[in-house]
Amino acid sequence: xxxxxxxxxxxxxxxxxxxxxxxxxxxxxxxxxxxxxxxxxxxxxxxxxxxxxxxxxxxxxxxxxxxxxxxxxxxxxxxxxxxxxxxxxxxxxxxxxxxxxxxxxxxxxxxxxxxxxxxxxxxxxxxxxxxxxxxxxxxxxxxxxxxxxxxxxxxxxxxxxxxxxxxxxxxxxxxxxxxxxxxxxxxxxxxxx
Numbered sequence: 001x002x003x004x005x006x007x008x009x010x011x012x013x014x015x016x017x018x019x020x021x022x023x024x025x026x027x028x029x030x031x032x033x034x035x036x037x038x039x040x041x042x043x044x045x046x047x048x049x050x051x052x053x054x055x056x057x058x059x060x061x062x063x064x065x066x067x068x069x070x071x072x073x074x075x076x077x078x079x080x081x082x083x084x085x086x087x088x089x090x091x092x093x094x095x096x097x098x099x100x101x102x103x104x105x106x107x108x109x110x111x112x113x114x115x116x117x118x119x120x121x122x123x124x125x126x127x128x129x130x131x132x133x134x135x136x137x138x139x140x141x142x143x144x145x146x147x148x149x150x151x152x153x154x155x156x157x158x159x160x161x162x163x164x165x166x167x168x169x170x171x172x173x174x175x176x177x178x179x180x181x182x183x184x185x186x187x188x189x190x191x192x193x
Contacts (some may be wrong), residue, residue: 003137007112008087014116014140015080018046018123022076025130032129033187035162039129042122044068047079050115057097058107060086087111117144121181124174128187141173145180 004010028040037045051062065071065078086092087108097110105113120140127134148155155161162182167175171185178185 003140007108007116008084008092010112011084011087011116011119014120014123015084018119018126019076019080021123021126021130021132022073024132025072025126027130028072030129031189032125033183034125037125039126040068040072042126042129043072043076046119046122047075050083050118051079053099053114054086054097054111057099057110058095062086083111083115120144121177124178124183129189136174136177138173141177145173145177148180 003013022043025039029038031037032039032042034042047065047068051064054060054062062082063078065075068075092107095107096104097107098104099110102110102114120136121144124134124136126132156163161180165179165182165184167179167185171179175185
């Protein structure tokens, strides 16, 4: 299924896949491809960083669910539904997000560029950690890789991404994207032991 280029619909699709992986998780304490993170920490990351970004940049408060330690499925669902509500609100088209690092952007664009893209990439982490289907949309992989390669120095200096992991010549786009963001595309729980 091709992903939409409209922020609200793309979030619905990307977050929907992540939701499926959240619901399919049987153990929240298994290690993930992100160093020192378990599966629940992937959900924790997404539900904890974005509310502050949205509140400080656009004055929007997302609803709070239980902690990820209490109930990661419900914590994610309440958070995800809150983000979707913001994107579906007709007033969002007229709002902006302001941030000292990125300047001023239309709110939907900021959510799409920074948050939905993060959910997309972390879908692989949760999928791989929990033994679920970890295939990502190849077109969005190619788009994100192209955009990030153009600003690699900024990305690397942000501390948000690990060092690039070399991948084989001729690797597919998903493998290249994962290597670029510092993931070992061939990571498995066994290789982590």
